[in-house]
Amino acid sequence: MKSKPEEMTSVAPPGLMTPVFCRVLKTQQETRDTFTIELEPPAPAQAPLFAPGQFNMLYVFGVGEVPISVSGDPRRPQSLVHTVREVGAVTRAMRALKRGDELGVRGPFGSSWPVEEAEGRDVVIVAGGIGLAPLRPAIYSILAHRQKYGRVVLMYGTRTPEDILFRKEVERWRARLDLSVHVTVDRAMAVWRGSVGVVTTIIPRAGFDPHNTLAMVCGPEAMMRFTILELQNRGVGLDRIYVSTERNMKCAIGFCGHCQLGPTFVCKDGPIFRYDNIQRFFEIREI
Amino acid sequence: METLRPILAEHPFFRDLEERHLDLIVGCASNVRFNSGDFIFRHGEEANEFYLIREGMVALEMFVTGRGPVTVQTMGEGEVLGWSWLVPPHRWMFDAHATEMTRAIALDGKCLRNKSEQDHDLGYQLLKRFATVVQENLDAARLQILNIYEVQA
Numbered sequence: 277m278k279s280k281p282e283e284m285t286s287v288a289p290p291g292l293m294t295p296v297f298c299r300v301l302k303t304q305q306e307t308r309d310t311f312t313i314e315l316e317p318p319a320p321a322q323a324p325l326f327a328p329g330q331f332n333m334l335y336v337f338g339v340g341e342v343p344i345s346v347s348g349d350p351r352r353p354q355s356l357v358h359t360v361r362e363v364g365a366v367t368r369a370m371r372a373l374k375r376g377d378e379l380g381v382r383g384p385f386g387s388s389w390p391v392e393e394a395e396g397r398d399v400v401i402v403a404g405g406i407g408l409a410p411l412r413p414a415i416y417s418i419l420a421h422r423q424k425y426g427r428v429v430l431m432y433g434t435r436t437p438e439d440i441l442f443r444k445e446v447e448r449w450r451a452r453l454d455l456s457v458h459v460t461v462d463r464a465m466a467v468w469r470g471s472v473g474v475v476t477t478i479i480p481r482a483g484f485d486p487h488n489t490l491a492m493v494c495g496p497e498a499m500m501r502f503t504i505l506e507l508q509n510r511g512v513g514l515d516r517i518y519v520s521t522e523r524n525m526k527c528a529i530g531f532c533g534h535c536q537l538g539p540t541f542v543c544k545d546g547p548i549f550r551y552d553n554i555q556r557f558f559e560i561r562e563i
Numbered sequence: 564m565e566t567l568r569p570i571l572a573e574h575p576f577f578r579d580l581e582e583r584h585l586d587l588i589v590g591c592a593s594n595v596r597f598n599s600g601d602f603i604f605r606h607g608e609e610a611n612e613f614y615l616i617r618e619g620m621v622a623l624e625m626f627v628t629g630r631g632p633v634t635v636q637t638m639g640e641g642e643v644l645g646w647s648w649l650v651p652p653h654r655w656m657f658d659a660h661a662t663e664m665t666r667a668i669a670l671d672g673k674c675l676r677n678k679s680e681q682d683h684d685l686g687y688q689l690l691k692r693f694a695t696v697v698q699e700n701l702d703a704a705r706l707q708i709l710n711i712y713e714v715q716a
Binding site for chain 2: 404405407433434435439460462463464465466468469470471472473474476477480481495496498499502
């Protein structure tokens with residue numbers, strides 16, 4: 277079991293700059309390169325409440341710290357759930373952690389999905405690849421208060437059927453009568469019975485009232501750009517489209533400037549933005 | 564006698580078409596139904612129709628030696644299947660098979676090609692509409708090639 281560095285056990289109370297030590301409860305492989313890690317905060321009082329879409333800084337001792345969106349249920353803050361793609365040294369080390377090992381957690385940080393603003397409207401959720409993870413807390417929140425919303429549509433695109441995240445849960449959602457779920461993949465063998473084509477192609481098929489819809493979009497920027505175009509073509513106003521952006525976040529409190537996007541800091545002002553507020557900067561390829 | 568005219572008139576693909584053109588098209592239309600697993604057309608066969616899908620799902624596939632059939636696109640309600648009837652040599656590029664019970668309106672391509680030769684306005688209207696279908700499919704295919712879900716490390 278990895279232990280926390282001695283000098284960190286007596287530092288100031290946990291806050292924005294100091295990690296809270298959390299034990300690993302469980303890790304679960306989701307896809308070829310993605311896993312979910314469930315953490316137990318040291319005491320219920322220290323369980324950080326979070327809003328859907330917020331992220332934590334997860335610190336693997338001696339390796340480094342990375343920003344990861346919370347992918348768990350906001351109504352169960354006693355269990356901190358993050359879904360992580362293995363892309364570098366820190367996330368690889370995180371994958372190697374076992375039950376009982378400790379991680380440092382700072383957060384939660386950032387803005388959240390507008391689940392309350394969406395009340396009374398149709399809600400269109402468009403996720404691409406691992407982008408479903410930051411949206412899952414919003415889906416939990418909306419389903420917990422389902423009667424407050426109009427139609428709720430989830431459209432989810434991945435490269436192949438093997439890349440589908442939270443597969444069993446997506447199947448359960450799909451079986452619900454009050455949630456319309458469309459899953460599509462870029463390529464598949466004939467045994468796949470679902471849709472094939474990019475996620476933008478299923479937007480015209482989904483039934484929603486574009487003039488009374490709030491859209492939440494999360495995925496790689498290329499996917500979000502084309503999705504926004506298609507939503508706009510369907511009549512969804514840019515002031516009702518929210519996106520989750522990603523930049524190189526380090527301090528997570530707007531000091532270091534690593535995650536600057538135009539005049540904003542993604543860690544502090546984002547990661548969730550109303551699209552018309554960042555459109556200008558979203559479309560500049562140099563930033 | 565009931566005809567397919569009202570259905571065609573309401574379909575987005577034929578929106579704003581002149582009455583006289585709709586009359587010409589109705590004469591080339593018929594209702595079709597495919598059971599799950601039925602092939603609608605196969606790669607290399609002569610392409611003499613296109614389909615307005617009313618219900619169900621159709622997979623466009625290509626058989627790849629060593630891998631079997633690979634689905635490149637699926638199409639559903641409201642979508643237009645097939646444009647090879649319009650472009651010489653009028654051969655299907657892919658296999659199309661119904662992955663669930665599918666109902667559609669089949670438009671006879673030979674019939675429409677003949678009528679378009681006689682009435683170039685009709686031909687222009689059809690080409691204009693198919694240009695949009697081709698463009699949408701080309702855009703989608705380009706995005707598939709791009710792998711837009713890939714996060715760069």
